[in-house]
Amino acid sequence: MSAESRGVWVYLQHSRGDLTKDSLELLAAARGVASKLSQQVVGVLVGSGVEDLARKAIAYGADSVLAVDDPALENYFNLAYADAIYSLVSERKPYVLLFAANEIGKDIAARVAFRIPTGLATDNVQLAVEDYNNPALGQFKDLLIQIRPDFGTRLARIYTPRHRPQMATVRPGSFSPLEPDPGRKGEVEKLGFARKEYPARVAEVRELPPQVPDLAGADVVISLGMGILKDGSGRARDPAEAYRYAEKLKDALERKYHLRAEIGATRALVYAEVKELEGLIGKSNQVGQTGATVKPRVYVAVGISGALQHRVGMQNSAKIVAINTDPGAPIFKIAHYPIVGDLYEELPRLISAIGGGEGAA
16 A cells, blocks of 8 residues: 555546536545545546536536546547556556446446556445454555445445555446536646557447436436235236326326436336336336436335335435335335325325326326
């Protein structure tokens, strides 16, 4: 471990000329860590013509930004981007280095960690700073504690006591961006890139259509669980009926309140491959540990018991409405509006209450 390591670094992704929401969330996470360490938050930008984005990063919480700016870096290319970041890390020696746990973040973080070498804790939902005592290794002060869902129903705490930087990827939706301060001051250092030949090159960039549904961008997420297979009396019900209720609720919210609403599902429901839901519910609807992490204004949990694997994907929602027949369901521990009842009765009432008609499926 190097005593000279200093700074909480954030790799800042950008798309269509703007910082991604994941990057703004990372800046908020980094500010919390940096305040406990009494260190600076340093943004790392790689690309072409990114100086304006550096100013925005400072407004959202960075104390300074290292901008590797070169026309050769206009498009994301993992070999070149990893070289640029590794070069900075080797020279400047940060204490912490954070990436978003998305497709690009996971790709490049692993490459950089391997080169350093250091550990990499992935898919974290919380970060903390604490002292750590290990009988075999000794006492370590002010470590980054990386907290992520375990394979069971627990949260695992991961430590990197002997290597720097301490590297982690953070699941999108786990933190909220800070309010921007346009008057905030910070240094932007523009750096060059040492070009070289690579065994591969970017020949063409094609933009894929946006993911459907856009759970992360929704104001309201209405999620369905295994409870939709039965009514309050335990009798089997057609789950497609519950899905139609969810659609009516979605339509009512969008029409009357102009809120973007999407339909989600638990992992159990997705992997049950219920015939009646074929073509309606799939992997893209999944919320939870191995699905999307969401933080909508309102999360409606319908027939969901609330196992930890699901809660880690939605527990930071601003308001949670839960409908379940079991008053002891874990979901009620975090619900702001718990409704104990038959979803096939309660959903039509909810639709009617918000002005969506009688709620008939």
